[in-house]
Amino acid sequence: MLPDFLIIGGGAVGLSNAQALLRAGYKVTLAERGTTGQEASWAGGGILSPLCSWDYSEAVTRLTQCSMGMFEAAMSSLQDATGIDPEYIKSGMLLLPPFQNERAITWCASHQVASREITLSDAVPGLTGSGLLMPDIAQVRNPRLLQALRRHVQKLGGVILENHEVHSFEIENYQVTGLQTTQGRLCANNYLVTAGAWSKVLLGEYALGMDVHPVRGQILLFKFDIPPFGHILLQDSLYFIPRRDGHVLVGSTLEETGFDKSTTEEAKTMLLQRIAALFPNWPSPVKHWAGLRPASPGNVPTIGRHPNITNLYANCGHFRYGVTMSVACAGLLLAEIEGHPHPLMTDEYRWSV
Numbered sequence: 087m088l089p090d091f092l093i094i095g096g097g098a099v100g101l102s103n104a105q106a107l108l109r110a111g112y113k114v115t116l117a118e119r120g121t122t123g124q125e126a127s128w129a130g131g132g133i134l135s136p137l138c139s140w141d142y143s144e145a146v147t148r149l150t151q152c153s154m155g156m157f158e159a160a161m162s163s164l165q166d167a168t169g170i171d172p173e174y175i176k177s178g179m180l181l182l183p184p185f186q187n188e189r190a191i192t193w194c195a196s197h198q199v200a201s202r203e204i205t206l207s208d209a210v211p212g213l214t215g216s217g218l219l220m221p222d223i224a225q226v227r228n229p230r231l232l233q234a235l236r237r238h239v240q241k242l243g244g245v246i247l248e249n250h251e252v253h254s255f256e257i258e259n260y261q262v263t264g265l266q267t268t269q270g271r272l273c274a275n276n277y278l279v280t281a282g283a284w285s286k287v288l289l290g291e292y293a294l295g296m297d298v299h300p301v302r303g304q305i306l307l308f309k310f311d312i313p314p315f316g317h318i319l320l321q322d323s324l325y326f327i328p329r330r331d332g333h334v335l336v337g338s339t340l341e342e343t344g345f346d347k348s349t350t351e352e353a354k355t356m357l358l359q360r361i362a363a364l365f366p367n368w369p370s371p372v373k374h375w376a377g378l379r380p381a382s383p384g385n386v387p388t389i390g391r392h393p394n395i396t397n398l399y400a401n402c403g404h405f406r407y408g409v410t411m412s413v414a415c416a417g418l419l420l421a422e423i424e425g426h427p428h429p430l431m432t433d434e435y436r437w438s439v
């Protein structure tokens with residue numbers, strides 16, 4: 087029997103969608119070009135919030151806030167089901183000056199997001215002045231989240247086909263009839279593209295109005311014996327994410343370099359200079375990596391059915407916040423597939439020409 091859905095791409099979005107479809111009783115196969123969870127979803131920081139939410143549209147706010155509200159329960163049930171701890175921690179995010187104080191406080195108040203001014207030296211040794219703490223902002227540890235999702239998809243009966251790169255679609259009478267992959271032909275009743283930054287290229291002429299392209303981000307990793315501070319720190323676009331075991335991720339860059347995900351000395355130097363301006367005695371990095379974000383205009387993903395092809399869906403283009411959005415966007419697509427109303431369903435996310 088054919089699977090109900092063939093999902094293309096096994097990042098946080100593809101695996102979350104597989105999980106949601108399996109839970110709803112569908113038969114799911116996922117085809118992944120390499121190994122699941124090794125691209126943007128692995129490379130990301132795992133902050134479960136936009137950096138400066140007030141810089142984004144309501145379409146981004148609605149999706150991120152809905153997902154953020156579901157994450158704690160989702161991580162707890164994922165851990166119970168798999169035995170893998172995705173390290174969901176409500177570490178809070180602390181904004182360091184300079185930032186748009188009035189704008190941030192007003193936005194938080196109007197969106198029921200807790201925030202309060204604090205003395206920086208109380209939270210971060212070596213810093214002076216005051217900052218704005220958003221205590222409810224959480225993080226996850228991406229590689230662990232991805233391992234847990236992968237295991238859960240398999241436990242729910244999903245089939246994961248790794249080293250299966252999809253290279254073309256067979257279309258007849260406005261229906262996908264099969265996919266050509268590096269391992270031969272695959273068929274299903276419905277098809278879902280969750281190929282992150284590669285989604286538009288993969289769809290080729292069938293991408294129509296979808297606008298997704300890669301934007302590189304680089305991260306440096308540091309290791310301390312004990313975490314040097316407890317909160318995520320944010321200064322402009324520079325962030326520090328402290329993990330429980332003393333690792334601290336510092337990022338990131340936003341670079342238009344096509345599908346090149348190599349790391350550069352230039353980015354490393356820039357990040358180290360910015361770190362040194364805050365913390366002069368910071369250690370040397372233990373790792374440096376890059377990933378390709380699936381960039382979309384305004385950071386608004388495409389979630390829904392193809393405008394013309396009746397059994398083809400997409401969930402891609404989550405740009406800087408795909409891990410944050412992953413829980414809600416899987417629910418939103420499921421509602422779209424089943425024709426149920428969903429509080430988040432608006433034309434802004436639809437796949438239109």
Ligand SMILES: Cc1cc2nc3c(=O)[nH]c(=O)nc-3n(C[C@H](O)[C@H](O)[C@H](O)COP(=O)(O)OP(=O)(O)OC[C@H]3O[C@@H](n4cnc5c(N)ncnc54)[C@H](O)[C@@H]3O)c2cc1C
Pocket residue numbers: 094095096097098099100117118119120121122123124125126127128129130131132133134135250251252253280281282283284285288302303304305337338376377378379380401402403404405406407408409410411
């Ligand atoms: C440096 C950096 C920091 C980030 N920080 C955060 C953060 O703190 N919080 C947050 O929420 N988000 C963050 N993000 C963004 C987030 O990581 C992405 O939005 C998210 O991972 C996108 O998930 P995805 O599943 O769509 O894409 P991906 O994780 O890239 O997965 C796509 C998958 O599709 C596969 N694929 C591609 N083409 C094919 C094909 N032809 N056939 C089969 N498989 C294919 C790929 O191999 C890949 O596994 C960050 C990203 C980067 C790079």
